[in-house]
Amino acid sequence: MTQEQNPQQQQQVREAADLAAHFDVTVEQARELPFAEGQTLIWGEAFKLDSWLILMQPSDNPQQPEPFFGNVDGQGWAFLFTDPMHAQVFARNNQLMTPGGQVLIAKMQVDPMINWLQEIEKSGLYGVRFNEGEQGWFSPISNLRDMQEYVEQRRS
Template identity: 80%
Template sequence: MTQEQNQQQQQQVREAAELAAHFDVTVEQAREMQFSEGQTLIWTEAFKLDSWLILMKPSDNPQQPEPFFGNVDGHGWAFLFTDPMHAQVFGRNNNLVTGGGNVLIAKMKVEAMIAWLEEIGQSGLYGVRFNEGENGWFTPVDSLRAMKEYVEMAARQGGETE
């Protein structure tokens, strides 16, 4: 690895760590607010992202990994992440690693991810769980688009009053 590649990799790690910390702090702030205000804060930050991440299950055919969906309380969930750090931790803690010890992560633009999840939701996917763990949050799939529209409307109204 060249020095430039090493520096780029270190920069990517720093940016991922900063984004992970940002969401952990945001969730902590939301816990101290009224529920609806806290949820609006968390979702506003999530929808500001260009892309969301989803873990891929290691498979016998490394050229054909599949998205990881889990079951919680009898419901099917997509486990999404705001940043590679949260995804890596969850993947390692849940044995979603390749034979070489890697956690496979796919990145998808937010709008495309919502459309894809809505399509899967028609086949029984119940919801999405973001950054699963102590600082995670969740919602049913059929609430994602309405939540996005709500926070966009709130942002427009907030901008009009300033």
């Protein structure tokens, strides 16, 4: 690693940690509000992001990792993340790493991500779970566009 890369990498780690902390605080704030207001707060912050992250599950072909979808209560879910920190913790806690210990994360802009999820929904995927864990939240895929429009209208 060169001297130039080290500060840049440190800056990326700081930014990821700040974003993770921001979402943890936002979820805590939302818990203090009436449900509808809390959901508006959380989703408002999620839709402000340029992109969302999805874990990639290592496959037999290292060049072709696959998105990680899980099953919760008999429903298929996409596990999405606002930041690399939340994704790393979930991946490590659920052994979703390469044999070398690497966590694979794909980044997709929000609108294309929603379009992609809506296509997969036709095959039976039910919903999305953001930052799965104590600070997480979720929604059926069918609600994402309506929530996005609602949040955007509230911002105007």
